[in-house]
Amino acid sequence: MRTVEIQAKSILSKSRVYEWTINPYRGCQHGCSYCYARFMKRFTHHRESWGDFVDVKVNAPGLLAEEVKKKKVGRVWISGVCDAYQPIEEEYEITRRCLEVLQRNGWPVTIQTKSPLVLRDLDLLKDFGEIEVGFSIATGDEEIRSIFESKTSRIEERINALRILHREDVRTYVMIAPMLPKIESLPSQLEGKVDYVLIDKMNYHYADWVYRKYGLQGARMNEFFAQKGTELAHLFRMRGIRCELLF
Structure with a gap:
């Protein structure tokens, strides 16, 4: 460094x-x-x-x-x-x-x-x-996190920080961008810890090689983002969390 x-x-x-x-x-x-x-x-x-x-x-x-x-x-x-x-x-x-x-x-x-x-x-x-x-949280899975962003803090550490901030009446949000595979657990994990959530797809090609290396090309397709984005937004709203899709 x-x-x-x-x-x-x-x-x-x-x-x-x-x-x-x-x-x-x-x-x-x-x-x-x-x-x-x-x-x-x-x-x-x-x-x-x-x-x-x-x-x-x-x-x-x-x-x-x-x-x-x-x-x-x-x-x-x-x-x-x-x-x-x-x-x-x-x-x-x-x-x-x-x-x-x-x-x-x-x-x-x-x-x-x-x-x-x-x-x-x-x-x-x-x-x-x-x-x-x-907090930016792109996946709910530690293995996926380590593949795409190995030098960042663990997901549970970020969620715990959100819990503490929210408890202290600091307004909190999560940016799910880019939306990576195995994201489905986040709505339940974030319940009671955030005021709102923003979701975006993968908009750049820097990590295309990562998708290819680990056989995750399907999660790079527009169909994946459209389907998962809609599902996630619904799950967040069911829990009373305001959610906006940015694509």
Whole structure:
């Protein structure tokens, strides 16, 4: 793993998902096989494979403190092209310090992660004016998880983190994207732990080789996504969980 401390020129970026996004790091240690953020290498020119480098934006909190004074208040997505709670955050605490800036200035925040490290910041999250914390969970099966995203936290750890956050009255959600095989158990596992669920199909081809290697090509077909998406949405709604299909 190659880690470099860098000085970012800016930290608040316009987003197509929410008004703004913050990426405290460039690169992601999780290195998920399907990650759309792999396109970033075209601009960063790293020689390392995706998942084998992280640039730490050590000046991000200071930059943010200045930028929030000049920008129009809007919802901030943390993060769009990295996991803000990837392992290196435990050491640098860039994400936490950015959250402190946003909290002081009353900016609404949406966090999306795969890491229970977010619980470290529960003291901040509970006192935020407007915040929601979401976990990306693409399958309910550990074997499938290890095939597609071997460096991420276990599914049960993410679900337990959701349980704790929800119990503390922090708004929670799950992003099932991309929808992978053996997803059927999630509705029952998430009952009473999330406010809503979003579901999307596999939209990129980075992980096509994984499907071929493990004989899972059928789960890459549009028919799979259409059928499973409809079934999942029904199961979530039966449990009183708001669910939206994004395809």
